[in-house]
Amino acid sequence: MRIDLHCHSTASDGTDTPAELVRNAAAAGLDVVALTDHDTTRGYAEAIAALPGGLTLVTGAELSCRIDGISMHMLAYLFDPEESDLLAERELVRDDRVPRARGMVAKLNALGVPVTWEQVERIAAGGSVGRPHVASALVELGVVPTVSDAFTEEWLADGGRAFVEKHETDPFEAIRLIKGAGGVAVFAHPAAAKRGRTVPESAIAELAAAGLDGIEVDHMDHDAESRDRLRGLAEELGLLVTGSSDYHGSRKTVALGEYTTDPEVYGEIIRRATGAFPVPGTGGI
Numbered sequence: 001m002r003i004d005l006h007c008h009s010t011a012s013d014g015t016d017t018p019a020e021l022v023r024n025a026a027a028a029g030l031d032v033v034a035l036t037d038h039d040t041t042r043g044y045a046e047a048i049a050a051l052p053g054g055l056t057l058v059t060g061a062e063l064s065c066r067i068d069g070i071s072m073h074m075l076a077y078l079f080d081p082e083e084s085d086l087l088a089e090r091e092l093v094r095d096d097r098v099p100r101a102r103g104m105v106a107k108l109n110a111l112g113v114p115v116t117w118e119q120v121e122r123i124a125a126g127g128s129v130g131r132p133h134v135a136s137a138l139v140e141l142g143v144v145p146t147v148s149d150a151f152t153e154e155w156l157a158d159g160g161r162a163f164v165e166k167h168e169t170d171p172f173e174a175i176r177l178i179k180g181a182g183g184v185a186v187f188a189h190p191a192a193a194k195r196g197r198t199v200p201e202s203a204i205a206e207l208a209a210a211g212l213d214g215i216e217v218d219h220m221d222h223d224a225e226s227r228d229r230l231r232g233l234a235e236e237l238g239l240l241v242t243g244s245s246d247y248h249g250s251r252k253t254v255a256l257g258e259y260t261t262d263p264e265v266y267g268e269i270i271r272r273a274t275g276a277f278p279v280p281g282t283g284g285i
Helices: 018-027 044-049 084-095 097-110 117-124 131-140 171-180 201-209 224-237 263-272
Strands: 003-007 032-035 056-067 070-077 184-188 214-218 240-243
Touching: 003 018, 003 056, 003 070, 003 240, 003 263, 018 032, 018 044, 044 056, 056 084, 056 171, 070 171, 084 097, 084 171, 097 117, 097 131, 117 131, 171 184, 171 201, 201 224, 214 224, 224 240, 240 263
Parallel strands: 003 032, 032 056, 184 214, 214 240
Antiparallel strands: 056 070, 070 184
């Protein structure tokens, strides 16, 4: 089985629609794909309706969190999307994205970059607006060559010249909410140092004690040394180890299925989840 548990669609900051994402996942030879858009479940219905036969969809979301001033992301799998507490927190985070993006536009303007809110809004195309949309605007204007090049201290990285904070969930609260909605919690790309400061291992141990299920180890932003270190930490803390592409369509160079999760780990995620079940494809529409 080929299993990719971290992918984005146009419901947040990917460039594939949810329907295109599942079709492309099947074409890439995946058996299981997870839809984990930022702080939203808006893409579920379209993805399920288009799900090809032979492909299973894992519903999820990537939740924006912050601990001790450090931004981090929590992958939530197979939770009940209608559970009221987690739904309210997702809406709170999502609603803060627009003023945050507008603030980044204002800072860029002050730096002499002629980006406009209308440009960012067009790029987001109704999705959950985020830094990658602002980064894409910088690419369009020729300010940086790629989206990744916008995530530096010069521009949009945490603490960067055009960075603006937004509401982010305490990760201990995120774990509680995910578990309360019957989901499984996995810390996304914990060693992605090029994105900014990373969470110390002591804090990961505290999260594990609070119910964290796993950490994403095999990821494009982790080098071989980081992966080895994270595997050792996961074994020490009794955490599941996942691997994922963090696919964003054309917004990133990584391909669907470039990094995958072991089938036994996937089986354990299913076993632990009580909020939702994976959706088997029936041929789509």
